[in-house]
Amino acid sequence: MAQAYITETGQGRDPRRTGSRARRLLSWWQPEGMWRRGIILAVLAVVLGLLMALHSQVPNAVGNTGSLLETFLPWLGIIGVPLLLIAAVLRRSSTALVALLLPAIVWVNMFGGLITDKSGSGGNLTVVTHNVNAENPDPAGTARDIVAARADVVALEELSPTALPTYRDGLAKAYPYHTVQGTVGLWSKYPLSDASPVDIKMGWTRALRATVAAPDGQRVAVYVAHLPSVRVKLNAGFTANQRDRSAEALGKAITADREKKVILLGDLNGTMNDRSLAPVTAQMRSAQGAAGDGFGFSWPAAFPMARIDQIMMKGIDPVSAWSLPATGSDHLPLAASVKV
Numbered sequence: 001m002a003q004a005y006i007t008e009t010g011q012g013r014d015p016r017r018t019g020s021r022a023r024r025l026l027s028w029w030q031p032e033g034m035w036r037r038g039i040i041l042a043v044l045a046v047v048l049g050l051l052m053a054l055h056s057q058v059p060n061a062v063g064n065t066g067s068l069l070e071t072f073l074p075w076l077g078i079i080g081v082p083l084l085l086i087a088a089v090l091r092r093s094s095t096a097l098v099a100l101l102l103p104a105i106v107w108v109n110m111f112g113g114l115i116t117d118k119s120g121s122g123g124n125l126t127v128v129t130h131n132v133n134a135e136n137p138d139p140a141g142t143a144r145d146i147v148a149a150r151a152d153v154v155a156l157e158e159l160s161p162t163a164l165p166t167y168r169d170g171l172a173k174a175y176p177y178h179t180v181q182g183t184v185g186l187w188s189k190y191p192l193s194d195a196s197p198v199d200i201k202m203g204w205t206r207a208l209r210a211t212v213a214a215p216d217g218q219r220v221a222v223y224v225a226h227l228p229s230v231r232v233k234l235n236a237g238f239t240a241n242q243r244d245r246s247a248e249a250l251g252k253a254i255t256a257d258r259e260k261k262v263i264l265l266g267d268l269n270g271t272m273n274d275r276s277l278a279p280v281t282a283q284m285r286s287a288q289g290a291a292g293d294g295f296g297f298s299w300p301a302a303f304p305m306a307r308i309d310q311i312m313m314k315g316i317d318p319v320s321a322w323s324l325p326a327t328g329s330d331h332l333p334l335a336a337s338v339k340v
Contacts, residue, residue: 038093041084048080049102052110056275064238070273071238071306074114074295077107117293119320123337124215128324129155129265129311130333131226132167134183138328139163143170145327149335153212154187155265157226181208184224184266188212198253200246202228207250207266211259218340220316221259225250225266243269244276251279254314261315261340267331268310284312287336292321298332311336 051058055073058066069076081103088096128151132142143166146154154175156167164180171178175187179195182205186192191213198207207225214220227250228242247268254262264284270277272286288296288307297304304323309331311321317339324333 036095038088038091038096041087041091041093041096042099045084045088045096045099045103048076048084049106052076052103053106055273060276064240064276067240067244067270067274067276068232068238070275071271071308073271073273074107074111075305077103077111081107111295114289114292114295118291119293119322120291121319123319123339125153125220125340126151126335126337127153127155127222127263127265127311128333128335129157129224129267129309130324130327131157131267131309131329131331132159132163132327133329133331134158134160134163136163136328139166140170142327142329143167145325146333147171147174149324149333151335152189153222153263153265155222155224156185156187157183157206157224157267159183159185179208179210181205184208184226186210186222186224186265190214198223198225198250200225200227200249200253202242202246206246207253209253209257214261214340216340218261219259220261220263220340221257223250223254223262223264223266225264225268227266227268227270230269240270240276247277248279251283254280255283259315262313263316263338264310264312266310267308269308271306271308272310280312284314285318287311287313287318287321287338288334290321291318291336296321296323296334298323298334300330301326301332302330304332307334309334313338316340 055070058069060066084100128149136142171187175189177192178187179192181197184206192210195210197205198209200207209221209223212220212222227246230238230240230243232238268277272281272289296307298307298309311334319337319339321336324335326332
């Protein structure tokens with residue numbers, strides 16, 4: 001005889017049926033072989049984690065592959081981890097979910113510090129760098145935007161002969177001191193001296209150095225540089241060899257500088273992660289990395305994906321760093337407050 005089950009309502013209900021319904025619900029996530037599912041996803045997660053952790057081991061011999069990877073290194077985690085997470089959930093794979101811990105932990109260890117706001121106060125010199133774009137349709141508007149930032153020192157790159165008079169006129173009132181060498185220029189509220197071009201092995205001038213008479217009687221050597229552009233080509237890979245040679249020449253110039261306080265402003269066409277910029281980055285601090293809020297991506301302005309414009313220094317403490325609103329250029333301006 002079947003056993004009867006009496007509930008509070010007086011109606012019979014077999015708890016075994018309730019249990020079977022719960023098991024059916026759980027079976028959606030825990031089917032038989034749940035640990036065997038998603039092996040390929042798990043392998044991809046491990047590869048992603050190792051690629052980020054060991055990025056410096058990816059060779060540059062063929063198409064500068066390592067430098068290309070390092071240019072967009074944060075995006076491996078920003079895009080890769082969520083995509084693999086969605087795939088693992090849809091595949092109902094516990095193995096893939098566990099494997100995803102590796103790239104997630106690696107990414108947080110490498111870039112988690114950039115997410116937090118590290119800005120402080122107490123700076124006595126504000127600097128701005130901006131690649132204004134030779135094809136900028138509104139140089140007058142860009143000049144007004146730069147003045148509105150109220151920086152003490154401004155570096156501009158990619159100055160075209162036709163637009164240069166517009167920038168000179170637009171910045172003249174706010175910045176009584178300036179020097180232009182080739183396609184780069186430096187404007188300052190403080191006196192400049194020793195202005196000269198810097199040879200970065202390009203055949204024409206795209207870098208300069210000047211001494212700024214900063215607050216409290218401090219002398220600061222300020223470099224403005226626009227390193228050669230890089231391209232990704234199917235038949236050649238990441239064409240960065242000329243940029244790398246220029247970075248080496250720039251690094252040597254900065255190393256040989258007699259001033260103890262040095263600031264580098266410019267478009268380096270490379271990120272701080274790119275090993276090929278080590279002649280520069282190894283001896284200088286990034287204002288964004290030390291005192292910024294977020295990644296500070298600067299290019300392209302419409303959807304910034306990489307911080308190839310840089311504010312770096314040695315012998316000086318960065319206090320805060322930030323991106324300025326877009327102008328008519330394809331780059332965003334970057335600003336930093338420092339304590340000299």
